[in-house]
Amino acid sequence: MKNLLFIGDVVGDSGCKFLRSKLRNIKQDYKIDITVVNGENSAQGNGITPNSADNLINAGADIITTGNHVFRRKEVYPLLESADYIIRPANYPDGRAYGKGLCVLDMGCYSVAVVNLMGTAFMEPLDNPFTKIDELLNEINTANVFVDFHGEATSEKKAMGHYLTGKVTGVFGTHTHVQTADEAILGGHTAYITDVGMTGPENSCLGVDSKLVIDKFRFHMPVRFKEADSSCFLCGIVVSFDEKSGVAKSIERIIIR
Ligand SMILES: [Fe+2]
């Protein structure tokens, strides 16, 4: 039995620092074998940079997933092309998108595949994520497959969870930054949660200073978002799985303050 830790969207410098201060203990307490962190908001002012990706890896992440903010900072493009450990949604149309949407981690006696996908409901109309995961599953040679499904609509995320039941070890939603309480093992095989939540300033709107977000909704004028100045929390899940069959045995939500 192996344990995978998945941590929801890390926001800004304060989120990266908080992750660094907590991750070592979480890994020890839960006997974690693999750590996956969503880093699409890890740079100051949103997106991901080589520097913020470094912060996540130095904090203890093995694989970094992303989402709709992945291409916001141009300085990360070369890293997306060269580094295996950082992935972006696989269903960006072919031709222009830097990087790739699949990472396979060789753990010695077993391997783990992590796929990043993005929803298309209330988001950019990327290629169909259901079609894309079918293509990828044909290529993947391990039973241990984990999907970060970065989406807005709970219905689309639930549908993906049920679609992949029995085909992958876990489907974890990200993007809304609010942890949902619907974690489950679907079909006795697939760990699922609609949203893992976020890591960063807790007293905020999704990590951002609430005043700025309120102004945005009130006045509809452009606003430069900045991280909230509050104490941080960390949201994640721990999944125990049988690495020979790829069957998830348990999923546990964690929130650390
Ligand atoms: Fe995010």
Ligand SMILES: [Fe+2]
């Ligand atoms: Fe997002």
